[in-house]
Amino acid sequence: MHHIAWWHRDGGRSDLANALLLCDFHHHEVHRLDLTVVREPVGRQGRAESAERPGTPTRARYTFSDRTGRPRNSPPRPPRPPRPPGQLDPPRPSVPLRE
Secondary structure: OEEOOOOOOOOOOOOHHHEEOOOHHHHHHHHHOOOEEEEOOOOHHHOOEOOOOOOOEOOOOEEEEOOOOOEOOOOOOOOOOOOOOOOOOOOOOOOOOOO
């Protein structure tokens, strides 16, 4: 568990409202990179809402920023619009294989 407001750096509280569950690897990365974590605002009734289905609760979202304030994680990409029938992907540039 990670303190969103670090208790030793930011004087954050040790309670569930200031907690974020991270796996061991990502918890150490937050500390190694000295990231600041912000819980995104929630929707109605104190619950985050799904962008795809308004009114449907979803998991909380967080922003991880470095010391300069630059976000280190990005929001989910919006879904791609469907391709018209028969349209193919653009060709990829060929890259020579290493021998």
